[in-house]
Amino acid sequence: MIDMSIAKPLVKLEFRELKTGDERVVIDLYNSLSNESIYYRFRGFFKDFDRYVKSVFSDPRNIVYGAFIGKELVGVLEAVYLSDGCYEMAIVVKDNYQGRGIGTRLVAYAINDLKKRGAKTLIAHTTPDNYRILAISRKFKGIIKCMYDECTSIFNLQAISVDQFLN
Numbered sequence: 539m540i541d542m543s544i545a546k547p548l549v550k551l552e553f554r555e556l557k558t559g560d561e562r563v564v565i566d567l568y569n570s571l572s573n574e575s576i577y578y579r580f581r582g583f584f585k586d587f588d589r590y591v592k593s594v595f596s597d598p599r600n601i602v603y604g605a606f607i608g609k610e611l612v613g614v615l616e617a618v619y620l621s622d623g624c625y626e627m628a629i630v631v632k633d634n635y636q637g638r639g640i641g642t643r644l645v646a647y648a649i650n651d652l653k654k655r656g657a658k659t660l661i662a663h664t665t666p667d668n669y670r671i672l673a674i675s676r677k678f679k680g681i682i683k684c685m686y687d688e689c690t691s692i693f694n695l696q697a698i699s700v701d702q703f704l705n
């Protein structure tokens with residue numbers, strides 16, 4: 539069904555940390571993506587999602603968050619451990635669910651949880667034409683530096699409040 543309304547529909551979203559047992563549904567989500575989403579997510583046409591997802595889950599220092607509507611996994615955010623207190627974020631929302639605020643709320647959920655764990659810095663790499671993730675970066679007061687074909691957003695976690703974006 540095509541939603542023609544201008545207002546973003548309210549959806550009941552639930553969030554939780556994903557564990558090794560969730561690997562399959564995460565791989566399925568990646569396999570369902572359009573080429574455009576894959577391009578923006580991986581900044582290229584990356585396809586071996588099986589290996590990628592398994593490698594993310596294989597390091598217990600990485601933290602993976604999922605957004606669910608009912609039982610359906612609709613968004614995944616990986617916080618990949620870089621050094622103590624510092625993580626790199628990568629996020630994707632299923633194609634049919636993009637542009638409805640789910641990405642914003644998933645980032646808020648992840649930042650809130652990372653802060654509780656004492657994390658200090660989160661960074662994200664994007665292409666300069668990725669308006670959605672750049673809009674989200676600005677919402678969370680990220681410092682955005684763009685050079686040639688790459689933008690880097692840096693979030694000082696302890697300095698940002700995500701309360702207004704949580705439920």
Ligand SMILES: CC(C)(COP(=O)(O)OP(=O)(O)OC[C@H]1O[C@@H](n2cnc3c(N)ncnc32)[C@H](O)[C@@H]1OP(=O)(O)O)[C@@H](O)C(=O)NCCC(=O)NCCS
Binds near residue numbers: 578629632636669671
């Ligand atoms: C990036 C992504 C995760 C964002 O999730 P989402 O649920 O679609 O995003 P949201 O609906 O929460 O927010 C998108 C924001 O971008 C803004 N936006 C969308 N298109 C825009 C444009 N052309 N110019 C400026 N802003 C734009 C929207 O206005 C919205 O902000 P608002 O809520 O203040 O109106 C999702 O679109 C996605 O999975 N894209 C493909 C993968 C990807 O790009 N991952 C990020 C790189 S790691």
